[in-house]
Amino acid sequence: MREISPFLFLIPLSATLGLFLALRGSSPLYLLILVFFLFFCFIQRSFIKKRIIFITIPFIIYYLNGCLAWNQPLTAYEEGIQSIFGVVQAMPIIDGDTMSLRLKTNLSEVIQVQAFLYERGDQDRLKQLELGDACMITGNLTSPLPSTNFGQFDYQSYLKEQTIFWILRPNREGIQCKKTEGNLFLGLQRWRQAQIRKVEQHVHPEFSGIMNALLFGDRSSIDGDVMEAYQRLGVIHLLAVSGMHVGMIVTMLFYTLLRVGLIRERTIDVLLVILPFYIVIAGAAPSVIRAAIMAMVILICLRLKTRVSPLTGISIVYLSYLFMKPLALFHLGFQLSFLISFGLIISAPIIQKRYVTRFSQLLAVTLLSQCLSFPLLLLHTFELTLLAIPLNLIYIPFITLFVLPLTLISFFLSFSVPYAFNYPLLLLEFVFPFIHQILKICADVRFTSIVVGKPSMILVFAYYLCVFFGCLMWEKGMRGWWKKPIAVLSLVVTIQLVLPYTDPRTKVTMIDVGQGDSILIELPHRKSIYLIDVGGTISFSNEEWRNRIRPFEVGTDIVVPALKATGISRIDKLILTHGHMDHIGGAEALLKTVTVKEVYYGQGSVDGEFERELLTNFARHKTNIKFVKEGESWKDGGATFFILSPNGTEQNLNDRSIVLYMEIEGLSFLFTGDLEESGERRIISNYPNLKVDVLKAGHHGSRTSTTEAFLTLLNPKIVLISAGRNNRFGHPHPEVIERLEEREMVILRTDIFGAIELKFKNKKIKVKTAIEQ
Template identity: 40%
Template structure:
């Protein structure tokens, strides 16, 4: 590193980051890493630089403390009536209205949810409801949903980073109770929605979704499959507005103004005025704000006949954003934007010096971006795209150099002339690129699932990633840095697979069952049931494009966070949707060596998708047993081959981690009586049958099994009233300690040898 080029931005940012993390009580390993980096910079600094660092630390400590002290809602959440203003995108998907942000009269942001009752009401809202409209509504305020499974995306914390603490669920949304606002404050939001509507009107799909994403930062449209392909390739960032997009658009506008005879000074003034507006039009996400602040800082310096380096502009943007909202540090988009940009800016001199061609330049940028993003990608997504550098070489030029200018030109011309023919040609080309993305994403080597590292390991990963840049700088050989990263990733996968710790986790899948068992040293990975939702027929207007899926949105991400790429046994206790409905979705991403189902249940409708996977499926039967390491498993029921429902659930007894376990599926009282008549049975842990329904868990059964712990898997405020009051009383009278997924989230027993500990995602009250 050249000290004259890099000392200034590092001196500004690293101490700032350390101060903010300390005040916000960030994880200790990350704080220590930042403090060590700040200490090294302080030792290398001159006296005047040390004074600057101390002043920055003091400023950040004070401002962050002020933010932290006021980081709560001004409302109690008990209010019944609200006056809200629509300030952000308004989307109607199926029968649901979802506004990204609405504001109260105090300016506090809220999320709004509303379920439309009729198709006529939907059409009326689509036509009349607009950004800037102020409405009086009756709504229930509730905190956003927290994470309910280990390592899961925490929606509550995410909204809190932007100062949103409540979700409003409206009972009614009457247009007669709404008025249009003439405030200039809402003009950017109105223009943004009008622009997106224009794109949807004149461009075909998927071009319209791509144009909305590239020009105005709206990624709510588009195919879910295409988005998944781009995520697997590690190139989903090119569908978001980034620094490259802002630079290209700014450069294009500057060039046009110069060609029209506008002076450079006046052009810079126009751009400085336009950048804040474009930032709002583009959705004001952290990458957009960062890019606009950097560009604005460089233009402002140039207008005063000063040359501001990109590294200094980036530091200014970082400090400005942290001063405004220090909690944005915890957003993945913020982290990726700054980490990757800092790495590339600080390495730009070496990259330009060593790149002998445009291809080499693109290759260096792609590889170094991946190395810099490594800690963030592993923590938030638990996987890494191995062909991301190659995919970037193919797709970044296509989107940035070809599609972005073309879409901008077509969009502007669409207001004065038809653009259907060139739009159709561009759409055909885009479809071909999406097909290429689908092909590449399906390659076996496309993605490496690493598992989610703990904070201490993450700090080590960040340190090694930084060391890779130093290694490349000093040796000039990128292959050495790649080798280090390769050994690091292999080590992470190995440690995750062959950990001496095992676990049994009762996942929170709402009203359903799913239990994950992982034995130490990769001796066995089992999944008992997958949860799932009962499909209800809806009218066409009520169907949503992107609806929640237990398999894709809960089970698969959890398994990836555990580093699981293949399940040894998927055990489906019986053919109910709330136990097997998500199995086909899970198997699309995480295959199983074998799938074991209840005898005779293969002909039931819910099993059709499972049989179509082509994976080995067989029936389990009472008496079958197997051992793995120190663990023992045995199916106890059913004994016959005729499937009749809940009482033909596969009942599994296991000895794991020094504890005995009884997993009962939806076994009801008749099946329970058969079980205790057939076996002299006791278990430390009981998966309470049928979600705590009163048709299960009879007193005789509980007394016979005599469990110490009982786990009830039930959905929050489920329609069935599970668990039933009588069942809870029966368990309590027997001295059973009860865990409930509706109250505790996922329940995990982690063990080493015969010793273990119990943890819940939602702390016990």
């Protein structure tokens, strides 16, 4: 058995390396992993000479399969306004005034549809859409944007890995659909959709999303704050249908069918028929497919009265899934599901032998699962959750022994018992508001997590080497086995935390916040971190039906993740240039996750209700608030800063913007907020000899800013413009662009390049953009 296990594990690993080479190509890190793999193969002398061919064959087969999948024709469509006919492939998701669905066209291509709903009637009408409905949709077909900020989720790659290359945004009244007849498979999907809608309508909102997640693998109706709490605390995996759910359902059905009189063999046959249908009902996520097929393999072995090792079973499932869907290799759910399953199966004999009590076994399984998953999760969350293990020790038994059984029972009772008498459901509805309140409180406590930033792939590999080393030490079972692995892991974490502080360069990053401003300044060796403005989301309607479960908010969805991706959890100075929402609206999100030592606000009256509330909240968090005006200056980290405006008497809020001049490494920068022409004239008058190397154009490049006289005075080499794509204001104005082009200035715009990073030392500037041109 000791010979078979490593051999079986090396086959899927070999296949993975071959597939990855085909889909992503070679790299220094890939070659390093390949060397480690070959080294591990050759030290297994007991089988290497006889079976090396069986390791080589999967590599070749999956390499060729990956090449075939990647080189297939991409699309038959072109960008622009058009009408496309197809059938609804995935359940439409309606969230307030937005609707998204996937359309399989008559050319057998899948297109992502994203619609804005103009009236309440649109929402009611589109809620009637079902899977399989035939639709003619007229709208603008566009290519999805790549990631527009560093470290941000890449939606374009996510869709491409599912062979989706277009987003269709329908015109008003551009969606015309009709019902169609369906087959058994479509009938199951429609039944699933109907049950999800039924749960949303009749179950308390605090529990309906959880119920749909546990039963049908659908998390679209879980409140945004609740979902964020589950993710930050490391218990989100318990809301995914996986082996625990499948095992419980199979066990319940097995003993129920035996009780009603079926013999053992017929019971197994019935379960083998039911499980494929359950895959569809539970959403067909990778974790569902893996768990269900594994259950089927076990049932077949029981039916044939034969034995197959769990490692053999999981290897067959993994290789089959990956052969049919090669691009699934890059799905986080697929990676975590199979990685943890392989790890637990290989470790199961040791856990069962070494740990006797249920709690000790649960602790071992939880610890191993967290160790296997955290390097991958770091790539997406950028922080280490300190409460993950204790919360899992509490929450896993709670979900397994209490919530999941009662959820299943309450769901089946709902078909025959009135809601008022469905006591299991009433109990869950009573309990979960308290559970979610506790989770949100835990998630908001800052010391429960450590922001470490997005690790490089080299660091991810180093983390997995630490995990592998820890597993080897644990397997030996020596006293104090955990000391060396923890020491090595702590060293790698420390390296990641310290790396930014070793960089001697100054870094200025204009974050892409759409129509707004947010500029991050990191002084050499991160001696200080400044953030100028935080963007903001402007709401134009208060109609209740438009409210979304997970509303987009610039601070929460863009600025905070951008800070976390770079490992920033502390800001020395937050400079809020003026009180418009597109500059300060995202600041509230910082209060939850980032320590702000000092806030600079322009001298003058604070008239806006949001401004007053925001500054009050910062004061409650012990943040020093300083009102600044023209003439103030300070030095920090080798840089000199001057406030050139406001003087405190301005009536126009834009002209009250804080204008900050920075000089460092022989280079000068001017950050102007929303300064307009009258404010620029005052600066020209007060500072007639002012010159800068880099100018942040005022008011997003509007016509009333960045005037001829201002440019003549400053004569910048580089001009930064922060503006939203296709914004309704027409920013930046063509006249402004023309002025800059006439002077042959380098123009860097967020609406074209996404986030823009300037790194410089000794007067040499290196420009990096999120969207490469």
